Amino acid sequence: MPGSRLSVVVTRRLPEAVETRLKELFNVELNESDVPFSREQLVAAMQRADVLVPTLNDEIDQRVLAQAGEKLRLIANYGAGFDHIDVQTARQRGILVSNTPGVLTDDTADTTMALILMTMRRFKEGSNVMQSGDWNGWSPSAFLGARVGGKRLGILGMGRIGQAVARRARPFGLQIHYHNRKKVHPAIEDELEATYWESLDQMLSRIDILSINCPHTPSTFHLLNARRLKLMKPSAFVVNTSRGEVIDENAFTRMLRAGDLAGAGLDVFERGNVVNPRLRGLDNVMLLPHMGSATHEGRLEMGEKVIINIKTFADGHRPPDQVVPAML
Numbered sequence: 001m002p003g004s005r006l007s008v009v010v011t012r013r014l015p016e017a018v019e020t021r022l023k024e025l026f027n028v029e030l031n032e033s034d035v036p037f038s039r040e041q042l043v044a045a046m047q048r049a050d051v052l053v054p055t056l057n058d059e060i061d062q063r064v065l066a067q068a069g070e071k072l073r074l075i076a077n078y079g080a081g082f083d084h085i086d087v088q089t090a091r092q093r094g095i096l097v098s099n100t101p102g103v104l105t106d107d108t109a110d111t112t113m114a115l116i117l118m119t120m121r122r123f124k125e126g127s128n129v130m131q132s133g134d135w136n137g138w139s140p141s142a143f144l145g146a147r148v149g150g151k152r153l154g155i156l157g158m159g160r161i162g163q164a165v166a167r168r169a170r171p172f173g174l175q176i177h178y179h180n181r182k183k184v185h186p187a188i189e190d191e192l193e194a195t196y197w198e199s200l201d202q203m204l205s206r207i208d209i210l211s212i213n214c215p216h217t218p219s220t221f222h223l224l225n226a227r228r229l230k231l232m233k234p235s236a237f238v239v240n241t242s243r244g245e246v247i248d249e250n251a252f253t254r255m256l257r258a259g260d261l262a263g264a265g266l267d268v269f270e271r272g273n274v275v276n277p278r279l280r281g282l283d284n285v286m287l288l289p290h291m292g293s294a295t296h297e298g299r300l301e302m303g304e305k306v307i308i309n310i311k312t313f314a315d316g317h318r319p320p321d322q323v324v325p326a327m328l
């Protein structure tokens with residue numbers, strides 16, 4: 001591999017600076033139209049490329065991987081989440097997988113805070129009234145929401161993003177609670193004055209806001225199922241900037257509609273871009289189109305990470321952000 005120019009197929013448009021640098025370094029095929037690849041196009045790309053640069057739109061499962069060409073050696077994902085890639089099967093076929101961790105942390109944590117504020121303080125409803133021209137002036141009883149300060153925030157998944165959420169939430173007066181596979185380092189717990197709950201069930205019944213910041217893996221699929229959601233207080237809010245699959249969306253929607261939960265801020269959905277229509281009409285639900293990490297700076301940094309991963313691999317080393325099945 002060292003010395004030869006790798007053939008790289010990129011499945012979506014990336015920032016211009018990233019595409020330019022990729023073209024300088026490799027034999028690159030870009031997706032000028034930016035239309036997501038069909039399954040057939042994805043397979044064809046994986047048959048002609050040494051390196052594939054997919055995004056979360058590309059479902060790279062066992063069947064797709066079985067048709068990959070002999071040349072394909074690296075899947076350098078443009079994104080932090082890699083639940084759309086069957087990492088185990090890729091590894092068995094000798095294909096490395098890398099991602100772009102760390103550079104989306106702050107933007108995603110900012111989005112989480114925005115969703116907490118938007119939903120608890122009913123800013124969406126306020127904005128809708130202004131946009132429609134229906135505002136009749138200030139009233140002591142209009143748009144009353146829940147005060148953020150003093151509430152208990154439960155963070156599900158205390159990795160990089162969960163910790164960044166906690167750091168932002170503290171100055172708003174939120175008390176930090178968390179559930180994670182492992183307790184975080186005592187120095188971080190002290191800094192955040194965070195309370196660890198080994199039992200997710202116990203945490204859920206005591207918090208006022210739940211922020212989902214764990215990845216989607218086989219063990220977190222529907223972690224928030226109907227039984228667990230029912231443990232939450234009817235006055236509680238749920239914010240999800242991670243992956244929709246962590247919540248049983250049908251059960252969740254039913255509870256929101258019935259008033260068994262106070263509200264939700266959702267940037268991600270169980271069926272990708274197919275949003276449950278019964279979520280759409282709800283005043284107490286703020287929906288965003290998976291834009292939690294959508295900043296110019298973040299997208300550039302993601303591209304830089306992809307380039308470093310491919311370049312390091314081309315130079316005969318393991319990509320610094322290699323994903324291994326043990327991370328699942």
Ligand code: DGY
Nearest residue numbers: 078079080081292293
């Ligand atoms: C990722 O990279 O996994 C994010 O979800 C994109 O916002």
